[in-house]
Structures are given as structure tokens and as C-alpha cells.
Amino acid sequence: MKDDDVIQWRFGDEDTLIADINVTADRIIVYDDVLDGRFRDRLKLDNQTGSLTITNITTEHTGEYKLQINIEIKIFILFVFDEVKSVSVKEGDSVSLNSNLTEMKNNDVIQWRFGIKNTLIAEINKRSDRITVYDDVLDGRFRDRLKLDNQTGSLTITNTRAEHDGDYKLMFTDLMMYSEGRFSSKSFRVSVYDSVHCCGPTEAVIRLVLSALVGVATVIIVVYEIRSRRAERDQAHIHT
Incomplete structure (x- = not known):
């Protein structure tokens, strides 16, 4: 500085x-008593660079x-999450990302963002009764592929x-929270x-286990066949 x-x-x-x-x-x-004290005892400023640290987010x-x-x-x-949900989808299929809302209210606002730059790709504003998909962003990779559920705000991506x-x-909020x-x-x-190449991690594990079981079963069958033929040969030898 x-x-x-x-x-x-x-x-x-x-x-x-x-x-x-x-x-x-x-x-x-640091004004940590503003906004109902949500930043109280959480803000730290670097007096050399001016960088801000938020603790215990x-x-x-x-x-x-x-x-x-x-x-x-x-x-x-800044996005703060309780968890990150992993979803696998086969190329060409559709995938739905569920908001877990049963129904949006009159003042609700929902935004969907993508990538490290948090590019806005879709939003619903119930107050203005507006549904918008920004399918021309990011060189049009989402063009004609985004569908928003007007009741729940869930997002579906088609032809992945x-x-x-x-x-x-x-990001989900109402207009009062949005202004804050x-x-x-x-x-x-x-x-x-x-x-061609693979699948989701869960399916890959299942396929690996099934392959192992098939391999074990094959070995058992081969061993049983060898022992059976050996027993038949020994019996024939004894009879002779």
C-alpha cells in the first residue's frame, strides 16, 4: 500500500x-456490527496489503x-456451502440439478452460475415474473440446452x-435478503x-467389483473342470 x-x-x-x-x-x-452483526469478530484487515480475511464463515x-x-x-x-453434491451424467443425456424447493414464493429470486468465474447462466425473479436463461454466454456452450422449472427453480441441462x-x-434468496x-x-x-471410456465413479466401482466376481467364478469353474477330469482319469486308471 x-x-x-x-x-x-x-x-x-x-x-x-x-x-x-x-x-x-x-x-x-472494521464495521463488524453492521448487518445484524453477522461479521462480528470475523473480519481481519492486512495493514500492508489491504486484503480482507473472514474467519469462521x-x-x-x-x-x-x-x-x-x-x-x-x-x-x-463468495459462495459458502454446507456440502458439494457430485452428479455424473453420460454424454448426450440430460441432468437435473434440484433446488430441493417444493415451490418458490412471490418474492423469491434464484440464480444459477457456472465455473470458476461464476458466470450467470439462468435466473428466476418471481416478483417480476421473469425467467431468463443466458445460453449465449461462454461461447454459447449452453445454447438451447437450459431448462428452468418455474415452480421449484431446478435446472436441467439437456444434450450434455x-x-x-x-x-x-x-443462489437462492428473497428480495429483502437480496437487497442486503x-x-x-x-x-x-x-x-x-x-x-466408450468410462462412467461415473460409483458405476466404475460397481463394474470393477462385478469384473472381479466374474473372474473368481471363472477360476472356480476352471479348477472344478480340471479336478473333475483328473478324477475321471484316475478312476479309469484304477479300473484298468
Whole structure:
């Protein structure tokens, strides 16, 4: 950091100030009592670089963080998950990513994002009764392949290809929480495999076990056949 740098960290759609550094005034402040105290005793600022650390994170810390260094602005989208669900799909088939909602309410907002850059690929805004799929993003890899369930917000990807392999993130909130930058989130890791090379990890294990069992059965049959023929030969020899 330079002598005249001013750094501010903001959170959520309303750009709530949660931390700042003023090098000239030699001031470092964390505003951890804002937003119902969700950041209380969790924020740490590096006075050399201005980097922000959030400790002991929970899902309520999911959202958009904005860093302003003088006039330069950078945006970070943080997702906090309880777990990542792995899903395997054969290339060319469809795969559904379930929101686990029975029915969306009138003020609900759902967003689906893809990849390390969290590219927005689909969303539902119940308040404005709007369903949008951004199937032209990412060089059109999702063109004509995305379907959203208007009742539950679940996402279906049809005619999957290897380029659809990756991480999908579901962000769910209502308009009140959205204005505060608060989201619930889920993550799915989709693996697309082709029928020639392999399959999903579970199916691969099953095939391996079945192959082993077939191998054992074959050995047993061969041993039994050898012993039977040997016994017949010994009996014939004794008879002679």
C-alpha cells in the first residue's frame, strides 16, 4: 500500500461498508456490527496489503464483496456451502440439478452460475415474473440446452457435452435478503463421461467389483473342470 491509499470493503447489493483503511490518517476500521452483526469478530484487515480475511464463515456470508482502492474497484462473489453434491451424467443425456424447493414464493429470486468465474447462466425473479436463461454466454456452450422449472427453480441441462463438466452454483434468496446481499447457496459438481471410456465413479466401482466376481467364478469353474477330469482319469486308471 502507498502513503495516500484509501481502501474500502463493501458487502451486498446496498454496498454496506464493512471495513476500511486510510493510510494517510493511519486508520484501520472494521464495521463488524453492521448487518445484524453477522461479521462480528470475523473480519481481519492486512495493514500492508489491504486484503480482507473472514474467519469462521457461515452460509450467511455468501454474497458480493466490493473492494475499492482509491478509484479502482474489484468485485468478489463468495459462495459458502454446507456440502458439494457430485452428479455424473453420460454424454448426450440430460441432468437435473434440484433446488430441493417444493415451490418458490412471490418474492423469491434464484440464480444459477457456472465455473470458476461464476458466470450467470439462468435466473428466476418471481416478483417480476421473469425467467431468463443466458445460453449465449461462454461461447454459447449452453445454447438451447437450459431448462428452468418455474415452480421449484431446478435446472436441467439437456444434450450434455464434455464442456458442461464443472461446478454449478445455486443462489437462492428473497428480495429483502437480496437487497442486503444475503443468499442461501448450494453447489453441484457435474461430471460428464462418454460411454466408450468410462462412467461415473460409483458405476466404475460397481463394474470393477462385478469384473472381479466374474473372474473368481471363472477360476472356480476352471479348477472344478480340471479336478473333475483328473478324477475321471484316475478312476479309469484304477479300473484298468
